Amino acid sequence: MRTFGNTIAAQGGASASGALTAGSIIARIERLPTNPMQVRARFLIGAATFFDGFDVITIATTLPLLIQKWGLTPGQIGFLIASGSIGQLIGAFLFPALAERFGRVRSIAWSSGIIGVTSIACGFAPTFAIFVALRIAQGLGLGGELPVAATYINEITRAHGRGRFVLLYEIVFPIGLLASNALGAWIVPRFGWEVMYIIGGVPLLLFFALRKIVPESPRWLASKDRMHDADHALKAFEATVKGSLPPLSATIEFDAMAHRHPKRRARDVFGAAYIKRTIAVALLWMTCGVIQYGLSTWLPTIYKTVYHSPLQLALNLAVAASLLGVVGSVICALIVDRVGRKPVINVAFVLCAVSLALAGVFHNESVYVVATCCAFAIGFMSCGFITAYVYTPELYPTSIRAFGCGVAGAWLKLAAILAPAMVGKTLVGGHLDTALYLLAIVPMLAAIAVHLLGVETKGRVLEQLEV
Template sequence: MTKRPRNDPEREPHMHHSNALNRLDRLPISRFHKATLLAVSFAYFFEFADINTFATTAPKLIHVWGITVDQIAYVTSLSFVGMFIGSVVAGGLADRWGRKRTLVWTTVFFGLFSFASVFSWDLVSLGVFRILTSAGLSAMTVVAVIYVNEMYPSKVRGKFQAYAIVVGICGTPATNLIASAVVPLSDWSWRLVYLWGSLGLLLVLFTRRLKESPRWHESRGEYDRADAVLREIETRVSAETGPLPEPAPPVVETASTKAPLKLLLQRKYLMPTLLLTVLWVTQTIGFFGYSSWAPTLLAKEGFSVEKSVFYVALTTVGAPLGSYLASLVTDRFERKWCLAGFGTVIALCGLLYGLTFNPVLIVVFGFLVNMFERGYTALGYAYSPELFDTRSRSLGTGVSYGLGRLSNAAGPLIVAALYNTSGYRSVFFFIAGTWLVGAVVLAVFGPLTRGGARSAPGTGPRAGDSPDEGPGTADGQASRSVRKTPSPS
């Protein structure tokens, strides 16, 4: 039997558009949005919980397995290679399978390999499991960012992206506090940290609460399916909040089943891809150069394993506050200026962290680094997908985020080399410089995205561009309005 194309008129005879963007944009916030937020926050929670498990157990492994700082660097570096692979693959999977299904399965993937880490028998086996776990973590993050971007009204999208991070980032201090309690118990108790990280598997319990992105269906020409999902959402929301306002006239994109990698070489996509690559390269090296190494470097400088892990656990309490701070500013001010400002503060506080061995100041400056960095990340998650249209969003977000993660394949080796040759403080001068580079590039080249002005760097907005669709529409042409079709309230 010959399979009809997705946009075959015989298969979908009645729908030529579904107006997904505007129908979603006019919805008031309801239990549907809150349930979606809960599910995404749960996935984020265990993503942030799992991403720090190796950092919190590494000091113990130095004692138990006799591993060196250089070996820790190699495992950490390879983990970021896994993140690169996961983030790039995630874009293709999200375009092929859908946002919802890919979100669930990438979370299950990293949960399974975190569970496998519990049974590691040497550094090589643990390293392999961490690479695979990291691939799943990064893939899940890319898909979650895209999913939130496509499911929430544009006027509150950044806020809800930050809310998800506020809840999710609590996984970091939770993991560090759990690690500080269980790691010192015995020579095997470090394995419990990875067991904790594997609980992301429970996201499958939220599957029925999630709906596939209508905008994904629409981008593939599956207008009837998009309309069916939209009608279900609208029915639930109107039952709770009352009659819905009429949506704005439809904006149509040319249906596309796959965005080829070469698409990003077009100027309108290349410029935001390069900008976001700088954003995620500097964020990845700058933050993970700090968070992945802080417990180990403090232990190497004479602090006990218990104290080094505990001090770092205290600093991560600032992380949820940073995400909440981002939720307050993300839809009020231009995101590029928020990112540049946050990056500058992180550089200063990170440098001061490295210039002191006073326990109180270590906790204070570490707290501020975590607070502003997590705010920076939440802002970056909201900012990144806004620079692409629906067709290129998965690919552009995934590639730029993935290149950022790949850059940290070199980051741990640089940190280890600096520490071994130039000492403890040199590491933090390097990290501060990295953050400043990112802040300056964003300030100079970052496009404005607030209030509908969403153009790719160097292109400028064009007449007819959809405010949501960044540099252009799916086929590179200006969006066009078509005759309005009544939508159910």
């Protein structure tokens, strides 16, 4: 394939099975074992997702110094935290729409370029107003990268072991959060807040590299009736498989599966066929937005202003919370294909709600008690959050999968806009316990919605899940 710069050899009946059809493309994906090209794609797309997480939470580690630098009021602080989410809300619709029209890989590359350029510019922002404007612009890329990346990784993976494969990729997002908190705890007190945003500019490199070394989604190409392009992209994966591929099987069944339903349009996400799934997804992603932005981004500031902790201690406690988020994500990746998507989400969110309620009950205790409860809440939330990235793309057909994931991301961003202001308002009134109780209600409602309205997707081919 000309964009990869290497020779692609067909293997084991890759194109010897007769006419190219959507069913034959699906069948070839479903026989693919994990291979070096998938790993390469997971690594490079994962790099974009890593810095998505890194840049999203950078505001938390730099916020205490930004408050001092510009003398920000509580209202300005809430707006600053939410500003990135305003751009992310737009990006959550824009880039999935571009992905449906121009391809998954191009969309991820474009969003990565925006993330990188605007992050570097943030490091040189001379005023609060310019900084906020840059955060909004950066949000376009941050909001668009995650849903499209999750869509792509799901589409290149077979049903068997898909949850583990996707979640091992998605772990890079909480690792990005952890890295941002950990580096911020060391860098910000020593070198200033600007350095964090310069580091966050690395995704700019992916803009130039990604399209040259990662194949487009064969599933997406097939859905556009570009069968020869789908065949060419799929050969890039097949050529890296060690040993011979097994003969194709069940191609007729996959063809029937692919054409069982008409191609869906964007409005079908809210239509009768998918509305229950969309409601469950909305509450699932809103929970992630509320906890991630309404709690995580505020934690260093809460520890410093409410409990009068030194800046270094406040940042270190936030790092501990991020570490539990990574641990929770790893555990989730190991069990999700055995236990199923719905049980993991439901149990994780219920335990998250309990942890937040306990933080509210013991809010008058030491900072370490509250920090422990909040850290467990974030750890449990991360289990549900990371599962959302494998679960949501499974709920929609290829023709609207990226858009469905974008809508899900939009709910997250909408929550991210509102939640920081809610927490800030309660903090001004000295009611930290009220904020924690309100936060606890959200994951409990999401657990109920996923249990009642969601469908289990474990071990099923993506096309089997269409309705």
